[in-house]
Amino acid sequence: MPEGHSIHRLARRHDRLLVGHRVAASSPQGRFAEGAALLDGRVLAQTHARGKHLFHRYVEPAAWPQDRDAPSGPDDRWLHVHLGLYGKWADGRGEPEAPRGALRLRLVSDAHWFDLRGPTACELLTPGERQAILDRLGPDPLDPACDPAPATRRIGRSRAPIGTLLMDQSVVAGIGNVYRAEVLLRSRVSPFLPGRDLDATTWSHLWEDLKVLMEAGVRAGRIVTTEPDHRERPAGRPRRVDATYVYGRTGLPCRICDTPVEAAELGARRVFWCPTCQPDP
């Protein structure tokens, strides 16, 4: 699940359920024991998502709520979580069950519990370290205030395939393998087209489509990129098999033209495309 939409959804959920609450923090697995000890007893003041990175800002209980939305202060502790390929947050109301498996971080408030497993990153950062992460990320389609111009410039100058550029978090933040495949199909662009050969109008359309798809992903809590007319079952909640045009559909018919979907390794990741709708450059 963890492309950018999942992380923004988690940030909103943690904001709604945990901001303003004092947390008991622990690392039953032990790998984040020191960090958890530094968070224990603090209050979550703020959550923030950028691309696939999730941040929590914790303050001393005495500082809450005066510094809600205050600029980051010297006593703040920033938790940085990146889920990677298979990291997961789970949560529930009331008392958590006894920890099972590899539980990196558990946060418990008076009302809810939150369990984090399998993240690529779970660490405490200084404000400067956090800023360094933000600085190396490209514009995030899910950030309403963001300006796509830096991504436009990077793509326009690059000979690298657009399929590679879209997955590069320093070009655009938050796209993963599913959104990459799907947004390129929807704009009829081959993943192998060099960035500099993507015309401005198509890029503009593609960027707007990314915003639409990812905002829908935040709302739905999953990725659905197909238009109802292109689904086997147009009515009702889309089934998993109806959710994508090409992602994970190697050898199956393209939903637009029935050509078998192709797949190949691009960089270290599998890329999916329709050779008819997205002809090689």
Place this chain on the structure above:
DNA sequence: GCGAAATGGGAAA
């Protein structure tokens, strides 16, 4: 029961 794959990314070579 074991290996591979998965919506990721960083470091090493």
Place this chain on the structure above:
DNA sequence: TTCCCCTTTCGCC
């Protein structure tokens, strides 16, 4: 470009 890490799940024996 290759390796390595994180964890769970699923297919295959």
